[in-house]
Amino acid sequence: MKTKILLGLLLAGFSSYAQNTTAQYFNLTRAGFKENNAYETTAFVEKYFRVPGNTGFNASIRRVESILKKAGFVEQKQNEFEAPLTYRIEKRAMKNKTWEPVNANIDIVGEAQPLISFKTNRNMIPINCASTPAEGVTAEVVYVEKVIPAELEKMDLKGKILFSENNPSRLLASAVKVGAVGVLGYSMPKYSQPEVHQTSIQFGSMRANSDVWTLLLSYAAKEKLKAACKKGPIKLKVNIETKIYQSEELTVVANVKGSEKADERFVFSAHVQEPGANDNASGVGTLAEMARLTAELYQAKKINPKRTLTFLWGDEIVSTRRYITEDTTRAKGILWGMSLDMVGEDTRKTGGSFLIEKMPDPSAIWTRGTDKHTEWGAGDVKEKDLFPHYFNDFIFDICKTQGKFANWTVNYNPFEGGSDHTPFLQAKIPGLLMWHFTDVFYHTDNDRIDKVSPTEMKNVGISALTAAYSLVSADENMASATVAQVKTDALTRLKTEFDLSKKAIAEGKSAADEKHIIETWSKWYIDALATINKMPVKAETTRVGSSIKVATLEIEKQTKAYLAALK
Template identity: 75%
Template sequence: MKKIFLMLLTALPATLFAQSQVDNYFKLTREGFNEKNAFQTTAFVEKYFRVPGNTGFNASIHYVEDILKKAGFVEEKSNEFEAPLTYRIEKRPMKRSTWEPVDASVTIVGENAPLIAFKTNRNMIPINCPSTPEGGVTAEVVFVGKGTPDDLKDKDLKGKIVFGDVSASRLANMAAKAGAIGVMGYSMPAYTQPEKHQTSIQFGSIAPNSPIWALLLSYGVKEKLKAACLKGAVSLKVNIQTKIYQADELTIVANAKGSVLPQERFVFSAHVQEPGANDNASGVGTLAEMARLTANLIKQGKFKPQRTLTFLWGDEIVSTRRYIVEDSLRAKGIKWGMSLDMVGEDTQKTGGSFLIEKMPDPSAIWTRGNDKHSEWGAGDVKEKDLFPHYYNDFIFDICKAQGKHANWVVNFNPFEGGSDHTPFLQNKIPGLLMWHFTDVFYHTDNDRIDKVSPTTLKNVGISALTAAYTLVTANENTALTTVSQVKNDALARLKTEFDLSKKAIADGKAIADEKHIIEVWSKWYTDALTTINTMAVKPQTTRIGSAIKVAVLEIEKQKETYLKNLN
């Protein structure tokens, strides 16, 4: 009887085994991820304007440390694998001083209520801005329009405040040379809808050691002050308090050791700096809860990572790049990277959608059909920059499964860059970004905790963990299922591109150019299939290689059919 059962078992398709593995991890993460924990951490972090080395940044790092310690991570003494769960805080003296805002206000002389104040607009003080003299300053303000040479021509700016409908950093150099004591500027991108959200200010910076102070204005304040200036002379009382001091930069790294291939790892990264709730207190909070749950499941024996899971919190791009390049042996073992950035949005309030930013595939070059870039904008991707890998489709399918389960909208965008996924890609490591866009409150001081959804935090955390758990324990059946998945996604993509190319040719586009697009997509996917060869922790047979060859032949056959039909 036992022999017959084993024969029936081996006859079952690999997809059933692999799917049961994913389903089991979904069950564990859906039951175990506590969105209240993630939200609480997010709320703590968003209280601070976080710049590497300053009070808020360091408090956030130590808050995460407390979560890790309570979860069972122990501080490493000699190496990261001395215990199943370890963490360390890396300290580095900063080359330049850190900075933090304390308070600020601007009042039109003759009025009682402030025109603008730090309590309601904490982005009004740009990073690196010095303080005014104690007690503040009072001076005439001069409106210079767009700050062009003609706008500044023949204006006496010495000892005055320069105000323009242009970025403060652009005004600062010109105003300082003209003897001004400070500048006030306005610059908001259209997608933030400043005329609707009139109190929003995007955070910015001025050059370190600036000889004059600067302030950033919202649309509403800019319009009010401009109207006052156009009526006649206006004087302002300005008081700015900031701190500039030497400090250490902190990064915190936690590891859940793999039992079979500990040097191979999946690395999560969430940046701490920036003042927003969604950007990126939400990433910090989600990743902290992911680490807590992982430790809990390991201690209960419900999850046994065979490769290492690494969780990293630090300075955006800087900490992640350093983690990769400082140790070439460690970098060699990083098989996947994922950035959690702006992952908690209440999209009913912020707009846009949850997105997976793909590794560079041909849609980053030929963006057409349902593919579209966000307002962040396209990068300069060439064919030599393409990065074929199964990771794109694998992660997207995991997220779609959670989306279907939780009625959660999941979309993707072609590669654009600009977050913690880019250091992975620059070092030839598969890397993806989980984020949201378009967000009308992006980088503004209206990105507060009321714009964060605990449900979104949970959906992202579940998806990210389920994908990582599956990959760090991937077996032959996981790989075989992924071959089938990627092949089907490839055939669907080729059909889409074929239909788009047929229409393009009918509209007068060159046949050779349209054929080239089909060829590049086909090659991208056939190359992506070959990367599945290294997915399994312990490949047991040659089945994976054989499945890849069959899938590649099917894709190439379909490509040839489409190319012939394009004639």
């Protein structure tokens, strides 16, 4: 009994120490993060339709470079640790040419106002679409209500424009076969509420080097054109201007060198490509301000990270995966990865809330209770894919603390994938996603700067930096406090799952299956506790290991009690 009381007192002391350390980082980041900086960078980046290698992508990269240089980062000449603050721009030849839109118009012949134009809908031109002749193309449009490729290829479409309520890229092959000059299509998911937001178009792409152009329509333009077609034959005049040219792909990597274990690091990633403000100019702007603030605090000797902090801007998934895989020695030192993607949402306008997408835990397999997947869609996660680690609970706890302080809504969702956290996980590196969903303007040309909140970016930046500062310099006290936190979270989760399983059995579900869910959660958390052993920069005693053993025994005891109660 004395031993348990003493251990409890020690854990309470460690927790208090860790809380004080994290509180100091919160004070620094809350005082230093300048949301207007993040917002101004976001506004600059969102002006462009960004594809790797094109004018807008490269201008965004150079904008980040100017922020880094002004903050005190020096350009790397030989290696990334030749100075405390370094950055480099990696340049790579591209196999395929880059692309950028310039202008487009669709006019119904005989009407004064255009059906739709690039000035209001820059997503109307799919990526890789070529230009029409300078004078444009005038042709009859044929509306096909139900598309059956075999039937479509029997129709007289030579020299005409095919129009259907389908993604135009799916009709391209058939259009080429029948000699159509172009395809007009429509493709909007229900969660974007197209009947409400009638001018929205989600960006798309088409096969490069095609002789047939394709364009996307908004709900309003689609309905207007469909009504016109049903009245009788009509002609459209279509003008498209794009640029397709050889270029190089750029990636920015900045480092704040760790003072003790420089080869171990926390990596932040924000992708530059895509045309939206929230997706993902907001990630670029937020991460740029995070890097600026980190340099400022380092130079003022207010922080002294023991491990390295790395900031990366590039092509989504591609740049992050390359950073991990092209240098296996460097990859071994990546202890945590975080993707900042769609982090600036003004949720009053876009809907949804801030989310942390968890690493694969059992909720990605058994999604029930308050857990729910977003409209983005669940992945196919199996038990072999589960990734037990303290990172989930640690980051969520940091964000909840900021949420309570700033009256900021913080939620989470089970793993789904699809952003820069995925390459970390594929390399067996803990990786999380900070994002927002549902966003009714997701991937649409209505994702503009007026939908971005500087306050939201500040809350995200504060949380992300405070977590990173805490982890890269973690000591045994921080680790022991994390053990207590994860144990509490585990017991809370087990109680929740027990209640759900008890109800499921009462409704006729298999007791064996329900017990398996409890057992899987228990194992996930026990394995997550074990990973805390590697958190401290220096392991000076056996304190952390001992606290993990005690917490594990408590979880195992409670699990047995729940399993016995499930009959």
